[in-house]
Amino acid sequence: MRIGIIIIFHNDEKKINTNSFIKYCNKTERIEFCLVNNHSKDDTYFVLKEIKAQCNNVSVVNIKKFKADNQAIKAGARYMFNHTNFNHIGYISMSILNKTNGVLMTLLETINKNQNAIATYNAMVLSSREVKQTMFQKLFSVIDHLTQLNLENQYIESRLSGKY
Numbered sequence: 001m002r003i004g005i006i007i008i009f010h011n012d013e014k015k016i017n018t019n020s021f022i023k024y025c026n027k028t029e030r031i032e033f034c035l036v037n038n039h040s041k042d043d044t045y046f047v048l049k050e051i052k053a054q055c056n057n058v059s060v061v062n063i064k065k066f067k068a069d070n071q072a073i074k075a076g077a078r079y080m081f082n083h084t085n086f087n088h089i090g091y092i093s094m095s096i097l098n099k100t101n102g103v104l105m106t107l108l109e110t111i112n113k114n115q116n117a118i119a120t121y122n123a124m125v126l127s128s129r130e131v132k133q134t135m136f137q138k139l140f141s142v143i144d145h146l147t148q149l150n151l152e153n154q155y156i157e158s159r160l161s162g163k164y
Contacts, residue, residue: 002030003115004089005142006076007104008069009035012094013042018050020105025055028112032084033058036076039066059083069093077139088119090142111142118145 009016025033035058037045045062052058061079063072073091080089090111097103111118122140 002032002086003111003119004032004034004080004084004086005111006034006036006073006080006089006091006139008038008072008076008091008093008095009040009044009048010038010066010095011040011042011044013040013044013047015094015104016044016047016051017105018047021051022054024105024108025051025058028057028108030115031057031112032080032086034061034076034080035059036061036063036072038063038069038072069095073139087138088122088140089138090118090122090140090145092142096143107143110146114146114149117149118142121145121149
């Protein structure tokens with residue numbers, strides 16, 4: 001079971017450790033990333049393109065006019081729904097993360113280790129809803145799902161303890 005993850009970036013050039021991100025993406029299986037550049041004024045878009053050039057499971061969407069996070073997430077979701085076939089697409093916004101690469105890498109490791117639990121939980125959430133879900137209503141916040149799953153891992157522990 002493959003999971004799609006949309007990550008929204010805005011002026012995060014200096015916060016992305018390109019080598020770590022590339023290394024992580026190349027070692028993950030069954031996860032496809034859509035990196036969305038939300039009209040950054042720095043070189044974030046070029047950093048994301050560099051990551052894409054070195055990873056088979058990464059795509060990049062460039063938004064040319066700044067949008068609210070929910071609109072940027074929808075742009076990434078449109079791309080993923082049009083180019084891939086996933087039942088589970090989650091999102092992360094760098095704006096709500098601690099602005100360090102370490103937190104992002106820890107979060108990505110947590111996703112990789114718990115992707116089956118995330119997909120199972122998401123399927124349960126979707127099946128509990130009585131109305132048929134549209135494309136955008138199927139999107140889920142990765143951070144919210146991990147918190148609800150209450151898994152023992154470094155990212156959730158730091159988030160719940162307030163060190164996040």
